[in-house]
Amino acid sequence: MTEQSRHAIVPFQGTFMRLLVATNNPGKVREYRDLLAGLNVELYGLADLSTTTEVDETGQTFEENARIKATVYSRMSGLLTLADDSGLEVEALGQAPGVYSARYAGKGATDADRYRKLLAALDGTPWEKRAARFRCVVALAWPDGHMETFQGQCEGVIAFEPKGTNGFGFDPVFYMPEHNCTMAELPEETKNQVSHRARAAALARERLMTASR
Numbered sequence: 001m002t003e004q005s006r007h008a009i010v011p012f013q014g015t016f017m018r019l020l021v022a023t024n025n026p027g028k029v030r031e032y033r034d035l036l037a038g039l040n041v042e043l044y045g046l047a048d049l050s051t052t053t054e055v056d057e058t059g060q061t062f063e064e065n066a067r068i069k070a071t072v073y074s075r076m077s078g079l080l081t082l083a084d085d086s087g088l089e090v091e092a093l094g095q096a097p098g099v100y101s102a103r104y105a106g107k108g109a110t111d112a113d114r115y116r117k118l119l120a121a122l123d124g125t126p127w128e129k130r131a132a133r134f135r136c137v138v139a140l141a142w143p144d145g146h147m148e149t150f151q152g153q154c155e156g157v158i159a160f161e162p163k164g165t166n167g168f169g170f171d172p173v174f175y176m177p178e179h180n181c182t183m184a185e186l187p188e189e190t191k192n193q194v195s196h197r198a199r200a201a202a203l204a205r206e207r208l209m210t211a212s213r
Contacts, residue, residue: 016042020021022073022083027168062137064183070141073089086136088170092129115173130158132195138204
């Protein structure tokens with residue numbers, strides 16, 4: 001990060017607190033804008049800081065990875081920083097891909113590459129053994145080093161084929177029985193109430209409400 005980009009975004013602008021969401025994924029930034037709408041904060045993604053720095057996710061758990069990312073980017077930016085780590089756990093695969101969800105099909109793979117590999121791994125597995133869950137841990141890191149984490153999850157079943165065009169990642173193959181559709185078929189408003197990220201973000205939102213007063 002250049003000195004110019006570091007100081008271009010300050011912690012407060014008038015009555016608004018600046019919040020950095022530590023991701024280059026535009027879909028995730030968009031989700032957080034919706035999930036945190038109405039708070040007294042201005043939200044930025046890593047692209048707004050013009051930084052090319054990438055953080056190695058060396059943790060063995062979602063919480064460890066979220067903490068690592070939040071700490072690094074908060075120190076770099078001087079901003080209150082939100083980072084998450086999330087992934088899919090499939091019981092028939094021993095809870096894989098887990099923390100390796102984003103890297104499941106290798107570097108440079110697309111979302112479609114990842115869920116196709118998952119479907120291939122489950123080929124021949126009957127419906128009753130395709131139980132899975134999405135898990136998410138959100139970490140909030142303050143520039144002074146203070147850290148808090150929040151967790152959310154949702155249960156589902158891995159479908160036999162992808163359906164839906166909303167969302168990203170494994171959403172097209174994550175079937176939610178209570179909604180009778182995949183996560184990628186849910187209206188965005190509904191997803192932002194029931195997803196693993198929404199549930200973790202709701203807890204973080206409560207904390208941010210007090211921090212931004």
